[in-house]
Amino acid sequence: MGSVGAKDVPVLLTPEGRRIDGRKLDELRPIRIQAGPLHQADGSAFVEWGANKVMAAVYGPREVHPRHLQQNNKAVIQCRYNMAAFSVDERKRPGLDRRSQEISKVIAEAFESVVFAEEYPRTSIDVYIEVLQANAGTRCAGLVAASVALADAGIPMVDLLPAVAVGKVAGQIALDLKKEEDNFGEADLPMALVPQSGRLVLLQMEGHMTPEELSRALDLGVAGCTVIYGKMKQALRDRYATTELAGGAA
């Protein structure tokens, strides 16, 4: 029994403490963020995070569709997380599924806690997240992309929302799991942080951790978020930098 899967399990952690792609336990995959690649949207961002590629577009505040979702005292935040059919090695059946609905919901709720929605009553802020290529951690990559896109769209909010997943691989707590680690690891803990207040606005967990491991994972995740936060800010600065130069040169 078990012979099918067992011998396929890759070595997730070398004795030297290196992971499957050579990273250390507290190391992130390379991240590149571009703010404002799309012209039709009010705000947009493209994130390459390891082998993940995620595009986010933000529209609004604008009229609410469907109307009955309209709120009289604030904007509603509608989010659609979607994976392209070609985003994984076996074709993903296109369209909404339970997983994407759940992710859309938790991301929308994360943004609800940072966006000043009361400034735009009876409107909708629509966030579209399209995963073009997936390699674990797409909800975090999507959230990061959407957050940069929201800032690019001029939406008022408490702060940008960096996000990262921490997991447990070969008995060790590791930052930012990639696909093999996610598939064969023991736990996965995505989180999103509000740097301004230190609050977590998204926290999910799959698998098992001891309370001590959880506590260590949270610390590691917050540290990872801080790094990502810097990259998000840099992406926005790069897009709007010339404005600053013009001012500084005066």
Added chain:
Amino acid sequence: MSQGHRSGHRHRGRGETSPPPSRERTLVLPGEELPGQGLKPGAGTYRVGGKVYASVLGLLAPKPPFLTVIPLSGRYIPKAGDTVIGVVTDCQTTFWLLDIAAPRWAPLHVTGSPWKVEVGETDQYLRVGDAVVVRVESLEATGRIGVTMLGDGLGKLEGGTIVSVSPARIPRVVGRNGSMVGSITAHTGAEIAVGQNGRIWVGGSPEAIHRTREALRMIDEQGQHRGLTARVESYLTSTDRAGDRGPERAPIESAHRDAIPHELPPLPDVSPDEADGAGPDDSAEY
């Protein structure tokens, strides 16, 4: 307090070159703590625990006693008195709904139109898709935007085309005292009506419209650069041909000139990029 330690003008004395009163030009992002103790949180900011943070991406602008952030992006936020270009999205029995590129659609009541409209006959005057120049009259706490079509330069737009730019670029499109718009119309012979909401109506010959659209695209994409006026000017000059110039080519839509506002909308109080006087130190970051 009596010492006046909130020196809002402290950056003036640094020996900057002539172009106008240089305001604070720091780019700030949401969540960034803002300098300027004692200033109250103004537009684009919020306060937590005595500290003021930016809530939008924009340029820091201390306007004592307030600390404000001028947004660099985002949709058009209506202001009473603004002249805007709207597109009809719905005809109700006593009003039209206009998309003015704002967060909400703006109702235009028949009493705000120049016509005597019978109840239920709104679509005899304006249909879905028609473009109009209207003025923002009232803003309500509910987010409702009241607009009127009664006034100088307001009315239905016929012919031509609408080009959209970022509302933050409108001061740049207009230029100081309308210099940019003036330069474009002089070169292309197009007619232009600028809406504060980032929509620009362009009328004239196809070439005139094309060149104007290109010039507007340049402004939209490079609006933050110094020396933009010179660049646009050089584009226009390089595409000048005898046939395109001036009024000898009759504009196609001349019959409707009267509907077009000749008076340019007033320059907004604060424009993030008014310092376009400097041709020589154009550093060509692009």
